[in-house]
Amino acid sequence: QAKYKERGTVLAEDQLAQMSKQLDMFRTNLEEFASKHKQEIRKNPQFRVQFQDMCATIGVDPLASGKGFWSEMLGVGDFYYELGVQIIEVCLALKHRNGGLITLEELQQQVLKGRGKFAQDVSQDDLLRAIKKLKVLGSGFGIIPVGGTVLVQSVPAELNMDHTVVLQLAEKKGFVTVSEIRESLRWETERAKQVLEHLLKEGMAWLDTQAPAEPQYWLPALFTELYSQEITPEEAKEAIP
C-alpha cells in the first residue's frame, strides 16, 4: 500500500514540475506579447473588452491579483485597480446627494473629470469590471440594471427585487408616484409605500409633497440635470480617508 501512496506523490510532483516549466514558458510568451502590444491594452477600450472576454472564456481572471502575470506584465491590473480607487472616491463624495446610487453615465463623467485631460480614456465596460472587483471589499458595491442604463450602488443598503423594479420604473422621468406603481406593477398601495419609504430612509429618494396631483418620489441618481455638477471641495474631503 505504501508503494501506491508513493506513486501518487510522484505523479503529482511530476505534474507540478511540468506546470512550473510551462509557467516559465508562458511568462516568456506573455512578456513578448506585452512588449509588442502593451500600449494597445492601455489605449484601446475595445481591445480590453476582447482581452477580458477571452480570459473569462478560458477560466482565467487577469484581475484577481496584482501579483498575477497579467497584472505584472501587461499592467492591466494597475489600470483597473486605480480605477477602483477613483470610483470609490467619486461615490463617497456624492453619497450625501444621491444616497449611494449613481448612474453609470454620471459615474463615468465624474471619473473622467477627476482623471484629467491627459489620462487614458475609460469606457463603461472598464468601470463595470472595476466595480465587480470592488464588491469583495464588503462596502456594498453592486450593479442594478434599470431600463436604458445601469445604476451603481455603493452603500451596503439592502435593495431587493421590489426596490429594483421601482427604480426601473422611475428611470424614465427621474421620479415615480404611488399611482404609477399601482398601475404599472399592479401592487397594493401598502407594498408600494413600503418600497418608497425604504428608498427615502436610505437617502436614495426625496419626497416632493408639493407636487400637483400626488406626492412624487424623486431619485437624485436619475436627475439628468444634476449630472456633471462639480464635486465641491467639502464633498471631496469626505471622499479621501
Added chain:
Amino acid sequence: MDRFSWTTGLLEMGETLVIQQRGVRLSDGEEKVKFDSGVLLLSTHRLIWRDQKNHECCIAVPLSQIVFIEEQAAGIGKSAKIVVHLHPAPSNKEPGPFQSSKYSYIKLSFKEHGQIEFYRRLSEEITQRRWESMPTGQAMQVNKDAQSGRIRAVGIVGIERKLEEKRKETDKNISEAFEDLSKLMEKAKEMVELSKSIANKIKEKQGDITEDETIRFKSYLLSMGIANPVTRETYGSGTQYHMQLAKQLAGILQTPLEERGGIMSLTEVYCLVNRARGLELLSPEDLVNACKMLESLKLPLRLRIFDSGVMVIELQSHNEEEMVAAALETVSEKGSLTADEFAKLVGMSVLLAKERLLLAEKMGHLCRDDSVEGLRFYPNLFLTQS
C-alpha cells in the same frame, strides 16, 4: 459622365473634405469608362475622383448636380455600388472628360469596400447642402498658376497618402494584436487544463500531498489568475505572497488606524494603500486575502466583518464594544442622533458611525426610530429604566 469637369483636386477656401475612399471605379451609366481605379473624395461642395496611378488625372462634379442616390448591393464577383443620378450639365460647365453622355446617372464601384460609410456621408451632405452657405472662391478654381498649383497638389496628395498609411498601419497593428492575443490565450488555456488535472490528482490522493506542494500549487494558480479548483477558495488565498502582504499592511496601517480611532473600512484601506503605492497596486482580492491572515499571523491588526457585510480593519487594542459605551453617552447627551449626526460629532465616516450605532443597538444600549425622516437612535430606556 458629361457632368464632370477637370480639376486640380485642390480644395477651395470654405470647402472641407468629408470622407475619401480608395479603390473606386466610375462608370458612365451602365458603360465602363477608363476611370478604373481611383480615390473618391467627398467634400462639402463636390464629389472628386482622382486616378490612383496618375494623380494629374482628376475630375469633379458639384454636389448641387445630384438629384438623388441609390445603393446597389454587392454580388458574386461584383462590388457594391452607389448610383448617382444627376441633373443635366449646365451650359457654363468647365470642360471635362466627356462632352456628352446618353446616361443621366453614374455608378461608383467600391472595389475596396467603404460604400456604407461613404453613402451615409454623401446622403448627409446632399441633405445639408452646406455648399449653399459656404460659397467658394470661383476665381481660385480658374487660377491655373502652375507653380503654386503643383506644390499644393503635392501637399494634399502627401497628406492623403500619410493618412492612408497611418490608417493601414493602425489596422495592421490591431489585427496583429488580436492574432497574437488569440495565440496567447491558447497557451493560457493549456495552463488551465493542467491545473485542473493536478487538482484532480490532489482530490484523489486525499491529503497525501505535502504542505510544500500545496503552497507551490497555490502560487502557480495565483500567477495565472486561476481559481483554486480543489478548495474553490477565492483566488490565491493563503499564499506566501499574501502572508508577506499581511505583514506589510500591519506596518503601513498602524499610524493611519491610530489617527482614525482605531478602525477603518476595507474600502478606506484599499484607497489609502493604493494611493501610497502609485504602481503595482493591490487588487481588492489581494487585500481581502491578506487581511484574512492577520489574526493567524498574530499581527496587531485584525479583520472584522459586521452583520451588514461591511468589512473593517481594527487595531487589536481597539475594542468596539468599549466604543459603544462612549457612543451611548454621546447619544444620551444629545437625546437622539442619526448616523450622519453622530459621524459629524465624533469625526468618523458615516459608514462606520452607522455600524457602531447598529452594534450598540444589537447590544441593547440603543433603540431605533425608523421613519421617513431617517434612522434615529435613542438610548434604550426600556433597559435602563425597568
